[in-house]
Amino acid sequence: METIKDTIICSICTEISTLPVHGVCCETAKSLQPACLICVRQYCDLNNPPHLRRAKTIKSWSGCGCDLNLNNFSSKDFYRHTFELDKIRNIFGPSKCPHESCGQVFETSAELRRHLNGTVKSSDNFKNCLEAVCKCKHCNLVGKRKIIEGIHYYDEHALIYCDVCKKNVNWSMIKEHYKMHEKQLDNLNYCIKNNILKENSGYVNFTIHKIN
Numbered sequence: 001m002e003t004i005k006d007t008i009i010c011s012i013c014t015e016i017s018t019l020p021v022h023g024v025c026c027e028t029a030k031s032l033q034p035a036c037l038i039c040v041r042q043y044c045d046l047n048n049p050p051h052l053r054r055a056k057t058i059k060s061w062s063g064c065g066c067d068l069n070l071n072n073f074s075s076k077d078f079y080r081h082t083f084e085l086d087k088i089r090n091i092f093g094p095s096k097c098p099h100e101s102c103g104q105v106f107e108t109s110a111e112l113r114r115h116l117n118g119t120v121k122s123s124d125n126f127k128n129c130l131e132a133v134c135k136c137k138h139c140n141l142v143g144k145r146k147i148i149e150g151i152h153y154y155d156e157h158a159l160i161y162c163d164v165c166k167k168n169v170n171w172s173m174i175k176e177h178y179k180m181h182e183k184q185l186d187n188l189n190y191c192i193k194n195n196i197l198k199e200n201s202g203y204v205n206f207t208i209h210k211i212n
């Protein structure tokens with residue numbers, strides 16, 4: 001049992017790996033000690049975009065001697081999930097979400113992986129992790145899921161089609177937009193009642209035709 005346990009010890013934090021991953025820099029790295037997903041992401045500064053990382057290169061955590069290019073954007077250039085270790089890892093108890101303010105606990109590595117990469121199934125007990133870093137599906141912005149799917153989504157991408165003026169209106173502006181049309185209608189109503197309609201009278205969204 002101890003020998004089996006040794007195969008899943010993280011080479012960075014020296015605890016039992018949570019979501020063990022392997023380096024992809026060379027063939028040797030694939031057979032060396034795994035590391036926790038989160039340890040590797042921190043070690044390589046992957047939660048920052050390439051231009052904001054602390055360094056340009058870093059020695060591989062695997063101990064193979066390779067230099068990793070920190071200008072690479074994709075996580076696939078740094079590590080590969082070691083799915084074949086899932087079964088072994090599950091024997092050693094549940095896996096806890098590495099984001100402190102989340103901290104949910106999962107029976108299996110697979111369930112935690114889905115929680116972090118945003119692919120939970122309807123049968124899962126937990127939702128996608130709001131603390132995990134993800135990419136916006138609509139504009140490629142990278143950030144915590146709670147920002148990307150929260151305020152960023154509503155400010156930038158949540159558009160509602162206005163049937164009155166046939167334009168897309170931002171979700172956060174829809175009440176103001178409605179009030180604008182309401183005011184325009186009030187004005188029109190006032191003009192009709194007071195018989196002060198003029199052709200091309202300058203109302204932004206109405207072309208007013210002469211009423212005989």
Ligand SMILES: [Zn+2]
Pocket residue numbers: 010011012013014015017018035036039
């Ligand atoms: Zn670790």
Ligand SMILES: [Zn+2]
Pocket residue numbers: 023024025026027028029060062064065066
């Ligand atoms: Zn290597």
Ligand SMILES: [Zn+2]
Pocket residue numbers: 097098099102103104115129130131132
């Ligand atoms: Zn979480």
Ligand SMILES: [Zn+2]
Pocket residue numbers: 136137138139140141152156157
């Ligand atoms: Zn976006």
Ligand SMILES: [Zn+2]
Pocket residue numbers: 162163164165166167177181
């Ligand atoms: Zn409108």
